[in-house]
Amino acid sequence: MTGGTGRIFVVGLGPGNAAQRTPEADAALAQATDLIGYAPYVARVEAGPDVVRHASDNRVELDRARHAVELALAGRTVAVVSGGDAGVFGMASAVFEAIDHGPAAWRGVEVTVIPGLSAVLAAAARLGAPLGGDFCVISLSDNLKPREVVHRRLAAAAGAGLVVALYNPRSRARPDQLGAAFALLRTILPGTVPVAFARAIGRADERVILTDIAHADPEQVDMSTLVLIGCPLTHTITRANGEKWLYTSRSVAAPCA
Amino acid sequence: MTGGTGRIFVVGLGPGNAAQRTPEADAALAQATDLIGYAPYVARVEAGPDVVRHASDNRVELDRARHAVELALAGRTVAVVSGGDAGVFGMASAVFEAIDHGPAAWRGVEVTVIPGLSAVLAAAARLGAPLGGDFCVISLSDNLKPREVVHRRLAAAAGAGLVVALYNPRSRARPDQLGAAFALLRTILPGTVPVAFARAIGRADERVILTDIAHADPEQVDMSTLVLIGCPLTHTITRANGEKWLYTSRSVAAPCA
Incomplete structure (x- = not known):
């Protein structure tokens, strides 16, 4: 990992059926070098063998969000995944909360939220x-x-x-x-x-x-x-x-x- | 048109960007023989020359909904389209309202609502x-x-x-x-x-x-x-x-x- 040009996609995977996931979400996931999220959501994403899966337990949203920012600042392309829409009781708010309360440099990270079909x-x-x-x-x-x-x-x-x-x-x-x-x-x-x-x-x-x-x-x-x-x-x-x-x-x- | 096996899909087209429309919505639209909706939404759907476009003005939701039911009962496969999600201030409620207040036979029509990314x-x-x-x-x-x-x-x-x-x-x-x-x-x-x-x-x-x-x-x-x-x-x-x-x-x- 080298510093600089990483970014974060916060991706809503939709309700659980691939036909209800948007092409925009698929395109973001295809760029990811790292997948972060609650284990059952990370498991739903198809990805090549080089993609690193950071699956975690429920209830550790802020730790997960901070980890995503650190990886992105180290140059990785991170997809933080949630079921449904990441903005509706998913990971999006946790990512911005981590940035808001983190070091000033964290505000330089690129974050793109990809909406999903909420439950x-x-x-x-x-x-x-x-x-x-x-x-x-x-x-x-x-x-x-x-x-x-x-x-x-x-x-x-x-x-x-x-x-x-x-x-x-x-x-x-x-x-x-x-x-x-x-x-x-x-x-x-x-x-x-x-x-x-x-x-x-x-x-x-x-x-x-x-x-x-x-x-x-x-x-x-x-x-x-x-x-x-x-x-x-x-x-x-x-x-x-x-x-x-x-x-x-x-x-x-x-x-x- | 002959009676019998028609159906209605009520389809949310998403916010206006094809990358934010689900594969499920695309699959429903591909089956349609008739497209019904507010003209700008009907215009957003790509369809072959045999597909009949019934584009209408705004504010005629119930007329549009009744028309969809009549076409479906006559054997057509009708896609009633809305921007965003058809269930959020779109056509879905109008379709069921038309059925609820229509002849008893209307309750026999097949209706499938395909959710979309709401604005x-x-x-x-x-x-x-x-x-x-x-x-x-x-x-x-x-x-x-x-x-x-x-x-x-x-x-x-x-x-x-x-x-x-x-x-x-x-x-x-x-x-x-x-x-x-x-x-x-x-x-x-x-x-x-x-x-x-x-x-x-x-x-x-x-x-x-x-x-x-x-x-x-x-x-x-x-x-x-x-x-x-x-x-x-x-x-x-x-x-x-x-x-x-x-x-x-x-x-x-x-x-x-």
């Missing part, structure tokens, strides 16, 4: 058109923010009639958090508001469960699930074959909720 | 990582919802510390609406909160303006602009060459705003 878009498409109105995207994880902030945001969003997409809905360390969120939302939304659990969309083990907020059961949700909570304008269409579509009306006649 | 994700990547925390996506258009609903949602989102992405920020019919939204947000957010105007990202006429909520000037915004309003945890990094990155901290130490 919320893939899940919504699989369900129909539940994001047809205004919506918000919230991480339920309390690793990085207090639970009261999460609850305040959920209440504000649901109270204002936004559809809510929840990332990181559940983990072994906080098995009760999703149930608490549903309990809060039941105090705000009519019980009939549709709720969808969209697991591993675009992958072989994809699974979709449709329910409503009155009956939503956290036990049916794992960390690979995108939880989508409708608003009072989210409708269900039942087809002759029993399949269902969800969509949210584009028109709001009067204040929703 | 908010492309704009965020171009800016750095402004969506690093929780965020919401709101259409400022009052064609389909009362202005008071828009304002209630903006106030709820900003008050709860969400980053706000605004679609359809301005049109000739409502030139003052964005200014009213900024005025509202100035009563809620510190004046230093970063604001970005990201116009036509991924296209030849791309343009980015960075400012803050105290100084945000609606005159710099047109209908092709994605307006991104940070939260108090959105930071600016200034590089030695004068370029700037925006990112939002992943960590929330205490209630934001």
